[in-house]
Amino acid sequence: MDMTLNAFTLYILTGLQLGSIFVLIALGLTLIFGTLGVVNFAHGALYLIAIYLAVSINNALGFGLALILVPPILFVFGVLMERGLIQRFYDRPHTDQILVTFGLAIVIQELLKWVFGANNIPFAIPSWGNGILMLHDYLPFLDGFVVYPKWRLILVVVSIVTVTAVFALLHLTRFGLVIRAGMRDAEMMQFLGVNINRRFMIVFGLGSMIAGIAGVFGGPVTQVSPEVGMHLLVPSFLVVVIGGMGSLGGAVIAGILIGMAQSFTAPYINLNTVIIYLITVVILLVRPRGLLGAKGVFE
Amino acid sequence: MHNQQSFWQLNKAVILFALVALTMPLWFPLINGYSGLDTKIMIFCIFLVGFDILLGFTGYLSFGHAAFFGIAAYSTGLMLKNFSDNIIPAIIVAVIAATLVAIVIGLLTLKRTGIYFSILTLAFAEMFHSMAMAMLQTWTGGENGLTGMPTPMLFDIKMQGSAVFYFSAIMAILMFYLAKRIERSPVGLMMKAIKCNQTRLEYTGINARKYKLLAFVISAMYAAVAGALMVVYEPFVGHEFLGWHQSGEVVIMSVIGGVGTLVGPMIGAAFMLYFENVLSVDLGEQWLLVLGLIFMFVVVFMPGGFMEAVERIKKRFITTADSE
Numbered sequence: 142m143d144m145t146l147n148a149f150t151l152y153i154l155t156g157l158q159l160g161s162i163f164v165l166i167a168l169g170l171t172l173i174f175g176t177l178g179v180v181n182f183a184h185g186a187l188y189l190i191a192i193y194l195a196v197s198i199n200n201a202l203g204f205g206l207a208l209i210l211v212p213p214i215l216f217v218f219g220v221l222m223e224r225g226l227i228q229r230f231y232d233r234p235h236t237d238q239i240l241v242t243f244g245l246a247i248v249i250q251e252l253l254k255w256v257f258g259a260n261n262i263p264f265a266i267p268s269w270g271n272g273i274l275m276l277h278d279y280l281p282f283l284d285g286f287v288v289y290p291k292w293r294l295i296l297v298v299v300s301i302v303t304v305t306a307v308f309a310l311l312h313l314t315r316f317g318l319v320i321r322a323g324m325r326d327a328e329m330m331q332f333l334g335v336n337i338n339r340r341f342m343i344v345f346g347l348g349s350m351i352a353g354i355a356g357v358f359g360g361p362v363t364q365v366s367p368e369v370g371m372h373l374l375v376p377s378f379l380v381v382v383i384g385g386m387g388s389l390g391g392a393v394i395a396g397i398l399i400g401m402a403q404s405f406t407a408p409y410i411n412l413n414t415v416i417i418y419l420i421t422v423v424i425l426l427v428r429p430r431g432l433l434g435a436k437g438v439f440e
Numbered sequence: 441m442h443n444q445q446s447f448w449q450l451n452k453a454v455i456l457f458a459l460v461a462l463t464m465p466l467w468f469p470l471i472n473g474y475s476g477l478d479t480k481i482m483i484f485c486i487f488l489v490g491f492d493i494l495l496g497f498t499g500y501l502s503f504g505h506a507a508f509f510g511i512a513a514y515s516t517g518l519m520l521k522n523f524s525d526n527i528i529p530a531i532i533v534a535v536i537a538a539t540l541v542a543i544v545i546g547l548l549t550l551k552r553t554g555i556y557f558s559i560l561t562l563a564f565a566e567m568f569h570s571m572a573m574a575m576l577q578t579w580t581g582g583e584n585g586l587t588g589m590p591t592p593m594l595f596d597i598k599m600q601g602s603a604v605f606y607f608s609a610i611m612a613i614l615m616f617y618l619a620k621r622i623e624r625s626p627v628g629l630m631m632k633a634i635k636c637n638q639t640r641l642e643y644t645g646i647n648a649r650k651y652k653l654l655a656f657v658i659s660a661m662y663a664a665v666a667g668a669l670m671v672v673y674e675p676f677v678g679h680e681f682l683g684w685h686q687s688g689e690v691v692i693m694s695v696i697g698g699v700g701t702l703v704g705p706m707i708g709a710a711f712m713l714y715f716e717n718v719l720s721v722d723l724g725e726q727w728l729l730v731l732g733l734i735f736m737f738v739v740v741f742m743p744g745g746f747m748e749a750v751e752r753i754k755k756r757f758i759t760t761a762d763s764e
Contacts, residue, residue, distance in 0.1 A: 180555050180558065180559065226740070229740065233743075234499070235553070235554055235555050236495075236499060236501045236554060236558075237739060237743060239501060239555070239558050240501070240691070240695060240739045241736060241739045241740060243503075243688065243691070244692075244732055244735045244736035244739055245736060247688070247728065247729075247731075247732035247735070248729060248732040248733055248736060251726070251728050251729035251732055252729060254725075255725065255726055255729060371684060375562060375563055375566045375684075378559045378562070378563060379559075379563055381559075382556065382559060382560065382563075386555070386556075410574055410575075411574065411575040414570040414571060414573075414574045414575055415567055415570070415571060415575070418563060418564065418566075418567040421560075421563065422548060425548055425551070425560075426548075429551055429552060
């Protein structure tokens with residue numbers, strides 16, 4: 142492939158940026174799946190709530206407040222959703238869990254469509270994140286004049302920070318230790334006297350909060366319309382499957398992989414539309430468990 | 441075998457369905473149903489009966505049946521346009537095309553648990569949707585859809601109005617009968633055993649995956665017949681035929697009606713189409729919201745759908761009658 146270093150750098154950045162949103166959505170999905178065993182078809186709808194909240198608060202009160210308010214609101218929403226609805230479904234078949242979250246996704250999407258209309262709402266980027274970054278000032282190997290939208294780079298940074306924070310929480314704290322143990326064997330944890338259900342409720346809130354963070358920073362990039370939730374859910378599901386269901390590291394690797402694949406195939410429109418499905422098929426054939434899927438998890 | 445059940449007992453449901461279906465043009469206008477909607481209901485009855493062979497018998501929830509519906513619709517449209525205006529070869533080619541796709545998708549998605557299956561069927565259907573929108577645009581018409589088909593013909597009969605209705609209704613009755621036969625057969629029993637306890641079935645030495653694939657392909661064939669008939673009913677194919685809305689609609693119809701009962705999903709289809717086209721006049725844009733709420737209510741409180749409601753009412757009457 143004839144590609145200059147300049148173009149290569151831009152493709153990499155776009156891949157990272159696309160991957161960032163997938164990783165943030167998939168991280169919440171796989172976290173909830175790994176701990177609670179629930180496939181949350183309403184996860185895209187959580188993102189939808191986040192972007193509509195973010196755009197409303199941003200346009201009325203400024204971005205700062207949106208950033209402070211939206212993730213905690215989503216956390217509370219996630220906890221309420223788990224207590225009010227998902228909790229009733231732990232003893233029911235997986236099919237029922239999928240059905241109820243699918244129903245919730247429709248209800249949320251239609252409610253938001255009713256309130257905000259079906260059209261895209263412009264999401265103004267705050268002044269400090271607006272404009273372009275002169276990449277050639279920072280990267281000496283670039284030749285001539287190379288620029289990239291600042292906001293998209295901020296999105297990548299936010300994603301890296303969020304992923305790091307989640308990994309730190311799970312691997313460096315006692316809370317994380319209990320959660321990881323619960324992912325292995327929830328029943329055993331209960332025998333040991335740990336109230337795993339309370340912690341799982343918090344995990345659901347966390348997954349929802351990550352969707353909130355994704356919404357605040359991703360809204361201006363993915364646009365704000367009722368269809369966005371479902372459009373993001375499908376590739377995010379594939380990221381979870383490719384990474385290995387319930388594997389956080391797998392979700393990160395797969396998210397970046399999918400982002401890169403979409404970025405690098407952008408010039409070839411036909412390949413671009415099917416590339417993520419092709420990757421999924423190959424992974425399913427070669428490694429049915431996903432890249433980092435653990436043996437014995439929902440086989 | 442001590443199968444002493446009479447013809448009437450065995451085929452009660454099919455005969456009742458045939459009576460209701462064939463008289464539909466007489467009574468449907470009385471409840472404000474317009475002609476044409478009855479045809480659509482018949483077509484979706486076929487789709488839903490097939491879907492129940494998968495979801496109701498094996499318990500595998502597909503979120504991608506729009507793929508087979510849409511592929512068959514596009515195939516039918518292209519056949520009518522480029523080969524012959526006779527619907528018979530068009531329907532046959534459509535069913536073959538969808539069946540081949542179903543075999544490939546089934547082999548890929550049925551390797552692991554039902555969760556994987558739900559996610560991956562959704563993904564593959566979305567793949568066909570985006571292919572129709574971009575890669576195959578010259579064939580499918582992309583955003584505008586496939587148009588310009590001649591008036592479909594059944595040999596010398598123009599397929600319009602009541603001709604389409606009766607053709608669809610007879611197909612629906614036949615395919616319902618076939619589904620009932622499958623339900624009673626040893627193959628049907630195997631499929632139901634998968635839903636009951638797949639692990640136990642496999643321990644008895646039976647290849648469960650074979651029966652899962654069979655159920656999946658049969659349900660895809662039903663979806664394909666429905667998709668083909670949709671084009672006979674209205675000579676147009678939109679990309680929405682392949683979209684997740686279409687797959688989701690079928691899931692909602694099944695659950696509202698009552699999964700696993702064959703009759704229930706057909707009632708669900710009739711209810712949803714009636715709701716969408718007749719009752720929604722008062723609800724306007726919010727009909728889908730109301731339907732979503734009904735759907736959630738059913739999933740949470742009445743997982744057996746309408747059929748469970750009927751059973752509960754029946755039981756209440758019988759027990760009160762006994763206690764007195």
